[in-house]
Amino acid sequence: MMDRREFLKMAACLSASFGITQLPGMVYAALKKIDPAGVPRLLYLQGQSCTGCSISLLQAESPNAVSMITQYSKLSFHTDLSATSGKQALNLIEDYISGKAGEYYLAVEGSIPWDMPEACVIGDKPFADYLAAAAKTMNGAIAVGTCATHGGIPAAEGNLTGAVSLKEFYKRKEINPLLIEIPGCSVHPDWVWKTIIHLVQVGLPELINGQPKLFFSRKVHELCPRYHDFQQEIFALKLGDKGCLFKLGCLGPDTYADCPTRWWNGGQTWCIDANAPCIGCAAPSFAAKKNFPFYRSFEQTMNGTSEDNK
């Protein structure tokens, strides 16, 4: 394990290679006020997405969405929020992607239809063309949500578009940009916004398998308040029962995410508190296979482990 000092040093070195200016200053500014001029812009584009992650980002509490948009992320474009539209919007996007408009991070929600580029178009160009061009100018990319990190639902077995994640897209294009992956269907707003605050105030957060360690280092099962029920073998046997939901197909043991300690919707609730089995929406194999349904008997669970379903 590295200590905090070593980590900050590494973050500074890493960040320096991404072209952020005033780096050592930014690292030590962790506890200082943000310098608005130094905050890179955020260009938010959607591929094969449902906008659920964007809507989740609006559910943020502290800081709330307005602070994030205006102060921390400097959101320069988002389809759902931008006043600009049409050609004016395309010009704005092109100015960033061509490198004319200054430093930016690219946020991508949704998957990319590799086999059928016409299945996602912005303006007159396939979405994929924007991603390839942006790789040359952006500071880095943030893959927002399971569609962008692993293909998600659009990439489920039997899909017709050959949907892939952002990482897979860049790999096939033989491009290797800085990529931060934040899974979840949808993402928790904190996972994205606080990663951005980390980028702006401290530098690159520590990543495990491309995902911020801050949120994705432990499995749902390990953190679950019903772990005691699991140990005592107090199992829910039908939907609506309390107790450990493992025998209904809960994928908490397979899913890295801090939902059990973070909770959702401003701490109001989360899936397992509502007696709903975790469906592994932040896991690589989420919804991937037809023969691995969300709700399974104990026997089905034992016969089809997640390893078979990646």
Next chain:
Amino acid sequence: MKVDIGPVTRLEGHLSIQTTVENNVITEAVSRGEMFRGFEAFLRGRDPLDAQQITQRICGVCPYAHAIASSYAQENAYKLIVPPNGRILHNLIQGANHLYDYLLHFYQLSALDFVDVTAILKYKGTDSDLTALGDWVKAETGSKSSFPAAPFLPRLSGRYIADAQTNILALKHYIESLEIQKKANKASAIFGGKFPHATAIFPGGCTQEPDIDHIASYRSLIREVQDFIHKKYLPDILAVAGEFPEYWHIGQSRGGFLSYGLLPFGPELDSKRLFAPGVLLENNISQVNFDAIREDVKYSKYSSPSGLTVKEGELTPSPHKPGAYSWVKAPRYQGKMVEVGPAARILVDYRQNNNPKIKQLVDKFAGMAGIKADNLNSVLGRHLCRAISAVVIADFLLEETERIDIQAPFMAQYDLPESGEGFGATEASRGALLHYIRIKEYKIEKYECVVPTTWNCSPKDDRDQPGALESALVGTRVENPEEQIEANRIVHSFDPCLACAVH
């Protein structure tokens, strides 16, 4: 001249509109959905109980509507006996989701078509939200940034509200609404498990117990939302209407109206609903028949046969099909184009005298604005119908919590059949939503969705009749044909959701 006004922003997804403009009047409009995923294909062969989870991912803006439609379809396919609490919890979840969606639509997706953001620079008061916003806009516009004060600037040219106080109040409510929509979502998440994409909704109920802890939180949150609806949302719509009264007469669609009805009063799906179902064609109301719906694909990017019923639906993508211009199919009712959504929901209910509260509100506001009920088919009409829906739904949700029997079951018991089929019909905030499931050998054999924006943003059908939005744009006068803020206002009034439309 031909002008493409896409990508149109402040809506869900990938919509482009190509217009033909002659002498500053739109003479033709072509609505193009530009993103395809193919849910109906990859749902086949899956476990039926996966459906209410997977179909929520059609749309992250109105996922709960898809969960409910899918649950209804499965209830019919399983011939489930639903406990009264199960239906009440479905209603509490879905109704709260409508409230959030109306606020999001008016403030975040539509208000910037009318409200002048730069008015904040004139603000001299002490409200902390407004001073923070003002300081930020000042710093941004004084900076060297390429696009200062994005995402609120740049914007399309056109007339915005002139009065500084009206603008500043609207901006305050823009910020406040972001807090209020969270409360509506918290309320639905209490029983849904989380928002977006609820995990606790199932056919026949939800897994969260309706104990007093949950009910009390739910009621308190809905009351706060209700207060905002009455004191801010409705008055803000009337303020916009006062500044832009011509929009009671701009953006009429040229077909009929369809609503499946919303929020059943009892556990059976054919119970009376808070909003009545019906189809309004040439001023005649009739009952909805799902077999009268056919989806044309002459101008859609599919090579599968055109004119299939919902049960027959097929999906073979053909991105280069000659003449095709959209991924959206063209559903028609008895071969006729219809609009769905808030105006359809209200008009269909109003014409049947189903809900006295709706009649009273329509008559009151139509009287104030000096319009007829028919003028609800307009830009302002759609906005007003959302607000009327919000008022009626919020009252209903509070009453519904009193009907919960906390001792009684809240989930149906399952014994999933080897085969079966069922329709599930409800109203998403954007309009008539239909799911169809057919089960064979315990797996989904066929799943079809006909979604609100599929109707509203459809391309032309096999007989070359335009879709509802296409028809509503024709005849509109535009000051600046390159930008067309007027057309943007019309598009936004439909609240398009392209992820829904194509799915």
